[in-house]
Amino acid sequence: MASSPSQSHSSTPTPDPESLFSFKVTSQFTFTVAAPTKAGSKAKPKDKKDVKSKEFVHAFRATEDAYITLLNTILSKHGQDKLKATARKQFGIKVLCAPQRAKGDAIDIDDFEEYKDLCKTVRTKKPSKITIFVNLADVRKMLKKSSAESDGSDDEGSAAETDDDKDRNGLTEYERQIARTRRLLEKKHQNDHDSGYTYVTPAGSLPLTPAMMKEWARSIYDGESTITQPPNNSMFDLTKRQAILNPLRLQAASPAPQPAAVSPIGSLSELSTFMTAVSQLVGAGASPRVTTADPSTPARSHVCEAFNMASPSSPPNPTPNKLVRFLKHAEDKLGVQMASLYEYSLRLHRYGPDILHLVDDKCLIDLGIPAGDVLRLKRGCIKWWGSADAKRARSDSLEADDSAIPPGKKPSHRSS
Structure with missing residues (x-):
């Protein structure tokens, strides 16, 4: 029995509107594989590139959702599910439509407007083959750049900044x-x-x-x-x-109160004159008399310093305070600018003015001290270590011992 025209028309399958825009796509994804480092080799290993191809069907509809779907389909097909494209975070692709074969003829698609032009070209020319080229390094760079330019309200796809593929050693x-x-x-x-x-x-x-x-x-x-x-x-x-x-540098940098001016016996010539006068008095049978201190008379501590410097007594102890005083002396007398800056490095290696002249020049230069200042410090430390300034701590301790004597008792000092 012949079918009616209406029945014949209803039996014809209605084409799917979506299939009118669907085309087979081949995506070529370029990965960068880190080359292993060879033990003992100074040459930087060259990373290798690996290209993988995947096929899928995409509906080239001129909508933004279709554009984002294409980008995420490419990422998903190549195992990059942690990287996500959104309306604010996109990456560029290169599209080659047959009959063109050379990769240099591929069209750059960097945004939705260019994607709409691509949809028009595909639906008009209906190419037999569509190839999309994507580089993983470019994808990460573009997604990161897009994320930095956004206001941060879109959290989707944030994994692109932190969840990079790791190499065989687990490093990004x-x-x-x-x-x-x-x-x-x-x-x-x-x-x-x-x-x-x-x-x-x-x-x-x-x-x-x-x-x-x-x-x-x-x-x-x-x-x-x-x-x-x-x-x-x-x-x-x-x-x-x-x-x-080194908090002591704050104290060293602050101006210390200056002591009252005195006239110390600070040289061997003055000490020699003093000793000659004492010898003449002893030889003449006269007894030294204790007179009231005159402002021009040297203080007792300075007299002790002069005797200590001339007598073969034990050398001064290399206390931390002596390093501070020596560096201050180097700034004032030896021409070493900002010598106090070297205090921390010298103290760290326990280099004091008592042994500084024995330290190799290179060791001091490695601490950041200029070569010229190294020579000045090493030459000046020997003379300073034998000076009254280096022995000042000993006279200070002597005064401290005197202050601890009970009232009514006088310390007895044997004359030389």
């Missing part, structure tokens, strides 16, 4: 770059005498802690500093850091 590309930069810093600032690291400048030296090395490496990665120039922040401020590490 960012972590590998930081590690390489830190190795360069360690090689540049390694101490010769131990396993530590020190940033050396003409103004002084600054020991580098692990936290400081990490901060410096991050700053280099961000392009804010170099291997030889640290970040410009308080952590690397030489003056502030040394003041914190």
Whole structure:
């Protein structure tokens, strides 16, 4: 029985509107594979590139949802589900439509407006083959840039900034770059005498802690500093850091009250004159008389210093205060500018004025002391160590002992 025209028309399948826009797509995804580092090799290994292809069907509708769907389908097909494209975070692709075959003929699609033009081209020419080229490094860069330009209200796709693919050692590309930069810093600032690291400048030296090395490496990665120039922040401020590490520098830097002017026996010639006068009195049978102190008479402590300097008594103890006094003497008398800045480095290695002339020049230069100042310090420490200033602590202690004697008792001193 023949069917009616109406029945014949109803039996014809109605084409799916979605199929009018659907085309088969081949996506080629380029990965960067980190090359393993060879032990003992100084040459930087070259990373390798790996290209993988996947096929899927996409409906080229000129809507923003279809555009975002295309980008996320490419990521999902190549196992990059942690990276997400959104209306605010997108990445560029290259599209090659047959009959073109060369990759250089591919069209750059960087935003939705260019995607709409692509949809018009595909639906008009109906190419037999569509190839999309994507580079993983470009995807990460573009998603990160888009995230930085957004106002931060869109949390979707934030994993693109932190969840990068890791290499066989479990490190991301960012972590590998930081590690390489830190190795360069360690090689540049390694101490010769131990396993530590020190940033050396003409103004002084600054020991580098692990936290400081990490901060410096991050700053280099961000392009804010170099291997030889640290970040410009308080952590690397030489003056502030040394003041914190060594609070005594704050006291040394502050002006100390000046004692009343006296006329000490400060030279061997004056001591010789004094001893000659005493000998003449003893030889003449006269007894020395104790007279009232005259303002021009040297104080007892200075007389003791003069006797201590001339007599073969035990040398002064190398106390920390002597290093401070010697560096102050170096600034005032030896021409060593800002010598107090070297106090922390010298104290760290227990270099005092008693042994400074025995220390190798290179060791002192490695502490950040200029070579000229090294010679001035080593030449001046020997003379200063035998001076009355170096023995001042001994006379101070003598006065302290006298103050501890009960009232009514006088200390007895045997004459030389």
